[in-house]
Amino acid sequence: MSTVITIIVIYMLIVLAIGFWAMKQTKNSSDFFVAGKQLGIIAVAMASFSAAISGYVFVGGPGLEYKLGIGTLWMTFPTSISFTMAWLILGKKMRFLAETRDCMTVSDAIYARYQSKGASFLSAIASLVGLVLYLATQISAFAFILSPIFGLSFKASVLIGMGVVLVYSVAGGMLAGVYTDVFQGSLMAVASLFVFGYTLLHGGGMANMTATLANKVSPEFVGPFGLVGPSLAIGWFFCLSIGIVGQPQIAHKFYMIKDVKKLKWGPALAGLAGMLGGLLWLGVGLVIRYKVEIGELAALENSDYAISIFLNTYSPKILAGIIYAGIISAVMSTADSFINLASASIVRDMPKLFDKHISSEEELKYGRLAVVLLSILTVIVSFIFGTKGIAILGAFGWGTFAAALAPALGIGLNWKRGTKEGAFWSILIGLVLNVGLEVSKRLGMSFYQDIFAPLKIYNGTLTLVISIIVYIVVSYMTSEPELDHDMRAVMDS
C-alpha cells in the first residue's frame, strides 16, 4: 500500500500545482466560469470526456456490472457517438452564440434564445439540482476510493473529499478543472486499457468469464441486457446518448473554444477516451463477479468496492496507484467544473433574472462563497444517497439535466418555431417529473411501486420523451416567436 500512497501523493502534488497555476491565471469571472474562452480542442475534448464520466464510470460502473451484468454497459456505450451528438447539435450554435452575447452558462443561452426570464430561471434551477446530484456522485466515488486505502469510514471520507475539492475549486475555478482534466483524462484513458488487459489475464480470457458466469449466475447476466431487461437497457442508452445535449457541464464547454474550426476532432478524441473508460467498466465488473462465483473472493458487501478490490488484489501496485490517483483527480476536476457551474447559476443567472447587476469582481467573490454553500448541500446529499449506488446516483443527475434542458436547448437552437412557452413547460415538466419520480422510487412510495416500477423503465428516458413532446406541441400551440437578428444569425449558421 505504501507504493500506492506514494503515487497518489506525487499525482496529487501535480494536480495541486495545476490548480495553483490556474489560480494565478484567474483574474475575473470569465476566467473563473468559462476559462477565459481561450481553450484548444484537446482541452475541451478531454474536459468534456471527464465531465461526462469520471467517478461515475470508474467506480459506479464496475459496481453496477458486478450486480446486474453486461446490460449496465448501455450507460457507458453511448460515448462512441454521444459526443458527436453534442458537437453536431450544439457545438457550432453555442460557440457562435458566445460571439453575440455575454454567455457563460446554459441559462444565458436559454435567455438569449427565448427572451424569457421564466424559462431562464427554471433552467438555472434545473442546473442547480442536477449539478448537486452530480457533485454528490463524484464525492461519493471519492469516498469509496479513499475509505479502503486509509481505513476511514464512508462519511469521514466524504467530508475529506469535499474539503479537498472545496479548496481546489475556490482557488482555481474552471481553469483548474479543465487543465487537470487534460492531464488525468489522458492518463486514465490509457490506464483503463491496461486495467482491461489485467482483467482478461485474471479472468482467463473473456470467453472463459462469459461461460463461467452464464453457468453460475445466468445466461442473461452475460447477455446484452444483463439482468435489467431490454426496456431499461435501451432507456439508458437513449437518455445517456442524446441526453448529452441537455448537460450543462458539456454544453457550456463550447463557449470556451478559442477557434470554432477546432470543433472538428473533439468528438473523436473525447469518444475514444470514453470508450477506453468503458473497457475498464466491462472488465472489472465481470472479473470480480467471476472471482466471487468461483469462490476465490467473498461476495462484496457493497458492489461499489469492486474497483478497489480489483486494484488491491489483482493489479500491479504502480497501476493501482495511477488508477486511484486518476480517479481522485478525476473527481476533483469534475467536481470543480460542476461546483463552478452551480455557483455560476447562483451568482450570474439568478441576479440577472431579478435585474440585479453585479460587477465581475463581485461575481468572483460571491461565486467563491456560493461554492462553500454548495459543498455543504453536496455532503448532505452524499450522506443520504451515496451508499445506494454511485452509477444510479449519476444517472439520476444525468436524467434530470436531459429531461429538463435537452429539448429547450437541443431542439430550440435548431428550430426557429420553438417558443418560450414550449421551453418553459418542457423544462418545468421535465424537472419536476424526473426529480419527483426518482425521489418516489427511492422512498418506495406506493404509487410508484404500483404504477411505474412494473414498467421496468428508466425514469430519465420517460421524462425526456415527455419533455420533447411538451416542447414541440406547446410550441405549435403558441404563436411563432420574433427572433432577434443576432439569434437569427446564430440559428441560420
Next chain:
Amino acid sequence: MNQNDTWVKVLLAGAILMLIAQIAKLPILLVISFPVVMVSWMTLGALRKNKVGKGLKFSLISLYIIWTVGFLAMTLMENSTFNGTVLGFMPSTAIMIYGVWLLPYIFGTLVYGFRFDKDYLDENDIVKFEKQLGHETELH
C-alpha cells in the same frame, strides 16, 4: 419547404411512439422508435442551408441502420440459454460490443471529423455569419 420543421415533426412522431412503447411495455416498438428520435434530432443539427451534406447523410443513415438492426437482433435473439461464444461473448452480446458500441464511432464520430469542412462548417459560414451579424468576430 423548411427541412427543420419536417424533421421536428419526425422527432415528435418518434417521441410519441417511444412514450407508447414504454407505457405499454412494448420493447420492439421502443427498438423501432428510439433510433427515429436520435437520428431526426441529429439531422436537425446537421442541416446547413436547409440540407444535409452527403457525408453526414451517409453517416446518419448508417447510424439508423446500426441501431435499428442491432437492437432488433439483440432483442429477438435467445438470451436465456448459453450456446457458446463469438469473439469472447454470447452472440447477441457480440452484436452489442462490436456492432452497436464500436460501429457508431466509425460511421458517426469519425465521419463527422472527416466531413466537418464539407458538411458542417467552413470559412464561408463564418463570413456569412459575420455579414448577417453586421460585425467581425473572433471565430477565425
